Amino acid sequence: MKKLDKRPGFTLIELLVVIAIIAILIALLVPAVQKVREASNVATCKNQLKQMGLGFQSHIDVFKHLPSGGTSWTDSDRVMVHGTPADYKSQSWGWMYQILPYIEQQDLWAHNRENEICATPVVMYICPSFRGPKIWDYSQAGDTTNTKRAMNDYCANVGTSPSSYDGPIVPSKSWGPNLVRKITDISDGLSNTLLVAEKFVNPFKAWSQSECNDDQGWVDGWDNDTICDASGNGGTTNKDGINVELPKQIAIKLGDVDECGFNFGSVHPASMNAVFCDGSVHAIAYDIDPTVWGRLCNIRDGKDLTFTD
Secondary structure (H helix, E strand, C coil), X not given: XXXXXXXXXXXXXXXXXXXXXXXXXXHHHHHHHHHHHHHHHHHHHHHHHHHHHXXXXXXXXXXXXXXXXXXXXXXXXXXXXXXXXCCCCCCCCCHHHHCHHHCCCHHHHHCCCHHHHHCCCCHXXXXXXXXXXXXXXXXXXXXXXXXXXXCCCEEEXXXXXXCCCCCCCCCCHHHCCCCCCCHHHCCCCHHHCEEEEEECXXXXXXXXXXXXXXXXXXXXXXXXXXXECCCCCCCXXXXXXXXXXXXXXXXXXXXXXXXXXXXXXXXXXXXXXXXXXXXXXXXXXXXXXXXXXXXHHCCCCCCCCCCCC
């Protein structure tokens, strides 16, 4: 009788070697996939900023002025004139609300229920590398409606400080007759002046809790949810004698502290993205020279500026 051959199979050592090879391939593949995903997210983030810049330009084409930074944030504060939202001169809600008609969000801009507007995320205002749409329960002094607010990941530049009024965005004219901004006011040049960039959010509170610069959402008028400046929380005195804080990377790590200032920043690993007043989009390194940073945020300092990606 013929003896049957044994079935071929793996030894334990061979199986362990195969598993080890697979683990090594996965370890090599995952970072590559993450890099590709981040590169795609950065491209999307830059494109969103580009679209915001075009929204500003369309607003200028219509009104001959930039949108304002607004004045306040509560639901009932949206200013209406004969049933239509007021323009930049008297609108209390901020620039993100004012440019809605120019970024294909006309219906949201004209919607008749303020609480629903406040609770609606706008994809263009959300960085794809960060946390996705976030909606917080909202209740503060002056607003007892207990509504919800959709957050945003970008801020407009108001200059060297919120009270200096030397940035491209100023409060609504209702705060003062001279508080309007035209393109011709930007005497340093449109390509030398920051318009909108990403916002620093406290990493410990970005996903589950609200912080004072991340609680009132994208409708917010003249407050640190939607405006930032060169000084942030302060920190470094540059060569022009201005106290500045550089853009900060959002990273979850031991030692991160609460932030409640007017800080620019980003979750991207090397730099944050920004659109300038001429519509061009740049990456700004976290270690940018403090003097260059201060001058980027000022529309009329008259100082020389060298800036490259």
